[in-house]
Amino acid sequence: MESYILDWLNLLLRWAHVVTAIAWIGSSFYFVFLDSSLTPPEDEDLKKQGVSGELWAVHGGGFYHPVKFAVKPPQLPKHLHWFYWESYSTWLTGFALFTVSYLWSAGTYLIDKSKMDWVPWQAVTVAILFLVVFWLLYDLICRLYGQRKSGDAIVGALVMVLVCVASWLACHWFAGRAAFLLVGAMLATSMSANVAHWIIPGQRKMVAAIQAGAPVDPIHGIRGKQRSVHNTYFTLPVLFAMLSGHYSFTYTHPQNWLVLIAMMFAGAAVRQFFVMRHGYKLGRNGNPWPYAGVGVAVIGVIMLWLAPEPVEPMPAASADAVNTSVGGAIAYATLQPILAQRCYLCHGAQVQMKNVRLDSAANVKLHAQNIYQQVVVSKLMPMTNTTGISEAERMVIKQWFETGAKVD
Numbered sequence: 001m002e003s004y005i006l007d008w009l010n011l012l013l014r015w016a017h018v019v020t021a022i023a024w025i026g027s028s029f030y031f032v033f034l035d036s037s038l039t040p041p042e043d044e045d046l047k048k049q050g051v052s053g054e055l056w057a058v059h060g061g062g063f064y065h066p067v068k069f070a071v072k073p074p075q076l077p078k079h080l081h082w083f084y085w086e087s088y089s090t091w092l093t094g095f096a097l098f099t100v101s102y103l104w105s106a107g108t109y110l111i112d113k114s115k116m117d118w119v120p121w122q123a124v125t126v127a128i129l130f131l132v133v134f135w136l137l138y139d140l141i142c143r144l145y146g147q148r149k150s151g152d153a154i155v156g157a158l159v160m161v162l163v164c165v166a167s168w169l170a171c172h173w174f175a176g177r178a179a180f181l182l183v184g185a186m187l188a189t190s191m192s193a194n195v196a197h198w199i200i201p202g203q204r205k206m207v208a209a210i211q212a213g214a215p216v217d218p219i220h221g222i223r224g225k226q227r228s229v230h231n232t233y234f235t236l237p238v239l240f241a242m243l244s245g246h247y248s249f250t251y252t253h254p255q256n257w258l259v260l261i262a263m264m265f266a267g268a269a270v271r272q273f274f275v276m277r278h279g280y281k282l283g284r285n286g287n288p289w290p291y292a293g294v295g296v297a298v299i300g301v302i303m304l305w306l307a308p309e310p311v312e313p314m315p316a317a318s319a320d321a322v323n324t325s326v327g328g329a330i331a332y333a334t335l336q337p338i339l340a341q342r343c344y345l346c347h348g349a350q351v352q353m354k355n356v357r358l359d360s361a362a363n364v365k366l367h368a369q370n371i372y373q374q375v376v377v378s379k380l381m382p383m384t385n386t387t388g389i390s391e392a393e394r395m396v397i398k399q400w401f402e403t404g405a406k407v408d
């Protein structure tokens with residue numbers, strides 16, 4: 001029952017999380033696009049009001065004409081739209097989902113005893129510290145170097161080093177799948193913290209100054225913009241880290257930390273391409289294509305690097321077993337080598353997908369019905385047939401189950 005309820009929670013939270021993340025990232029991408037696509041206003045009236053840029057767009061059957069005021073508008077409207085709930089609800093649903101799917105069952109999903117043999121509360125504490133400590137260090141880097149000349153380059157380089165160290169640590173301390181997600185959650189937490197601690201408070205100060213008729217200190221706008229630019233470069237790396245859990249070839253690799261870093265780097269490079277492309281079309285930025293090229297090249301190299309060794313064909317003996325034992329019960333001794341070759345990778349000592357472990361007779365007996373269901377009926381397993389199971393082997397499993405699923 002507990003696992004059924006957890007599965008529902010997992011589904012509902014994931015649904016909510018994806019929806020809120022779409023809303024957040026969608027609006028964030030839109031404003032990055034808007035800012036880099038603004039052109040100086042043509043209308044004299046707009047210029048007089050202090051408009052620094054405008055955009056014309058057609059969407060959903062209507063024409064839109066947003067304008068941006070350099071520092072402040074002549075007066076504040078009655079209704080000012082703010083953008084923060086998208087970010088906060090993405091973080092809240094994300095953290096709840098992380099709790100339900102990793103922290104709650106830390107022993108199964110977070111801990112890999114071959115890496116770190118800690119008890120659940122230790123693993124949970126360290127995982128949460130990842131989120132907090134990364135934010136504190138990242139924020140410190142921005143405070144120390146953000147306002148300096150060529151500060152952006154220093155901040156960028158230091159944050160990259162910090163992300164690399166965190167990825168290395170996470171992959172050496174936690175199960176691969178959890179490590180990837182944790183690094184994603186860590187970056188995403190800082191994105192939300194940027195909104196909560198810098199972008200929104202800065203905007204509140206700007207609004208308060210305008211309402212009080214006081215001059216608006218441009219530093220708030222500059223700082224907010226800086227953090228929001230960082231957020232934009234985090235998005236694609238975060239999304240990779242969040243989705244990688246469905247692709248075991250990424251996080252099960254012995255150098256999985258390097259796979260994670262390289263893929264996140266590729267994501268940031270591709271994002272840079274999109275950021276520059278908007279301004280490039282207006283003749284403002286340099287050529288963005290080299291960034292796309294670098295991103296795609298890095299992904300290509302990783303694809304070659306992770307390519308699986310060709311799978312050894314099944315030893316003749318077990319394939320023959322199908323023919324020779326027609327009508328007879330299949331022994332566990334015949335079944336076991338197939339499971340070892342095709343399933344242990346994801347259901348063995350190192351990794352136990354969906355909490356299913358198949359490297360002992362007792363566990364195989366326990367999961368017999370499900371093994372039959374997954375391998376013979378729905379053919380969902382082995383996952384995307386990564387391990388190259390043959391039809392003959394599926395037939396062995398079919399016959400093993402139908403003749404009593406013996407494990408002795």
Ligand code: HEC
Pocket residue numbers: 248339342343344345346347353354356358367370371374375381382383386387389
């Ligand atoms: C490349 C990794 C991989 C391999 C190889 C693999 N599995 Fe899985 N298995 C998974 C993942 C991932 C899940 C969880 C799927 C999900 O959450 O929907 C899973 C889930 C399962 C489940 C539980 C399904 C459920 O929803 O209750 C069973 C049973 C299972 N696998 C059996 C096997 C058997 C038997 C083999 C070998 C013939 C095998 N798997 C090979 C990755 C793998």
